[in-house]
Amino acid sequence: MGYEDTKKRSVKKYGKNPYKKSQKLRPNSVLKVPVWPSIELHKIWKQWLAAYRWVYNQCVEFFNNQRTLPKGKSLDQVIQSQQVKPENEWTIGLGKTRQEAVCEAEQAYKQAKTANNGQSVQLRYRSCRNKSQVIQFKNDAYRNGTWFPKKVKGMLFCTAIGYQVPRNCNYGTELVYQRGQWFACFPQYIEPTTTGSDQVIALDPGNRAFLTGYDGENVLEIGKGDIGRINRLCSHLDNLLSRVALSKNKRQRYQMRKAATRMRNRIQYLVKDLHNKVASVLVNSYKLIFLPTYETSQMVLKSIRKINRKSVRNMLSWSHGKFACYLEQKAARSCVLVVRCNEAYTSKTCTNCGHVHKNLGGSKVYKCPQCGHIIARDINGARNIMLRALQATAFTVVNDSIVVSDAIPTGAL
Known part of the structure; x- marks a missing residue:
């Protein structure tokens, strides 16, 4: 004679109710x-x-x-x-x-x-x-x-x-x-909004101009000459810190340190204001942005660098790394794609014939020794970044979104 378990067993699955989970979206x-x-x-x-x-x-x-x-x-x-x-x-x-x-x-x-x-x-x-x-x-x-x-x-x-x-x-x-x-x-959490543009731009970070952009038709020189104002503020800051070291009055040293703090904040606010305005213009005007990986921390090392301390200070003052992070975050909220690429030899390569100018140095103007093509150095670099990135990146525009193909590895950029 078989016995059956007549006790009603609960069919409830113990655990968190998925409907009671937090519906909060991840902040962006x-x-x-x-x-x-x-x-x-x-x-x-x-x-x-x-x-x-x-x-x-x-x-x-x-x-x-x-x-x-x-x-x-x-x-x-x-x-x-x-x-x-x-x-x-x-x-x-x-x-x-x-x-x-x-x-x-x-x-x-x-x-x-x-x-x-x-x-x-x-x-x-x-x-x-x-x-x-x-x-x-x-x-x-x-x-x-x-x-x-x-x-x-x-x-x-x-x-x-x-x-x-x-x-x-x-x-x-x-x-x-x-x-x-x-x-x-x-x-x-800010609701993403789609930009109305479908254009592409390549950016070339630099010292004389913060960014030089090329979109196939127009050239954008962003922040050209603005580093002069930041350099003047940095010189005032250096002078102030020198006076702090030489002063023997405790109260005077305290006041000058506070003034140095205000000077640092002023420099940071100017750079941050530039970052915000540039990112807003780029995100609202373009659908795909090619931005090189600008390894500032490696280029300013004393053991391997080939640039003077003035260029090093300009490079660090622009804060290209902070701008790249901010641009990627702002682009994600506007359905804009930022592709990081490699800029090796883009300034030395002639955009007309492809010749590599090995003795370019720090010249502001690129003059090709083979074909005689003359062009501004930063514009030449931005155009070469565009050509190199488009060659290594396959993408399609679907409705309001842009899709990058996985067929080409990221290392090729």
């Missing part, structure tokens, strides 16, 4: 707003910053001493037990933001260990004298236009003219204290 932009808190709120933010730094340094000490976690406890629980001690009670006000500091330290340790081929490493401690300090908050910390409304109790902060902070944010936010100035960072 960050809104960075300069803010000025009240005196009381500034003190609270500084205390949070110190507590966040203390938690991070405790984790760094744990990793550097190669300690082992107690059984059944996480690193966050170990740090939380240390906060209960009387000498560390001032850090309790940080709340659950402590977990962000612990995660940041763990990620830093994993990345450093991976970079060192799995061997033990010694992490650096964070200092209160660092030029840039960051607090990372969870997505529920920012509500009603401020962080932890119950803790700040109505204390307000103001923003710069033309900026507006969101009322709430669904993503994790950041507070940045940089050179005495507070910045609020809000990740956000």
Whole structure:
């Protein structure tokens, strides 16, 4: 006689309901707003910053001493037990933001260990004298236009003219204290918009002009001569730092260091403004952008470089690497494709006959010794980048999108 299990078994699959998962889209932009808190709120933010730094340094000490976690406890629980001690009670006000500091330290340790081929490493401690300090908050910390409304109790902060902070944010936010100035960072998702153009352009980064572009019909010289203004500001900065080193008055040295900070910010803001305007024009006017991999960090090494220190300073001041990252991010929001290519020998090769001019040097004008073709050096390089990239890249335009064929390997570019 057989027996049947008459007990009704649940057919429910245990696990997360896919419909209850977060529907948040991955952010593709960050809104960075300069803010000025009240005196009381500034003190609270500084205390949070110190507590966040203390938690991070405790984790760094744990990793550097190669300690082992107690059984059944996480690193966050170990740090939380240390906060209960009387000498560390001032850090309790940080709340659950402590977990962000612990995660940041763990990620830093994993990345450093991976970079060192799995061997033990010694992490650096964070200092209160660092030029840039960051607090990372969870997505529920920012509500009603401020962080932890119950803790700040109505204390307000103001923003710069033309900026507006969101009322709430669904993503994790950041507070940045940089050179005495507070910045609020809000990740956000911007809906991609398709550009109305289908043109192609090749860019040639340089020193005399920030970029030289060629689109088959027109030549764009972007930032030509603008490096002169940046050089003048850099000269003023050098003069100011020399006076700081020679001054014997403590108050005077303090004021001149503050002036040097303002001068650095002015230079950075000019370069950033150029990056934003150039990226906006390129993304709105072209569908495919060829941008060479401009390895600035390798070209300025003293052991292998063949350029003078003035050219090195110009190259570093333009910040071509930052511009490339920003252009790729902005292009992704406008359905524009940025293809990184190789620019080897594009300045030395004649765009008319293909002859390689080995003694070109630093000439501004390219004069071919074989066919006599005369053309501006940067324009010659931009045109050769266009020809080389089009030869090595197969693409088709489908409706409003552009598709690059996988038949040709990326290394060929």
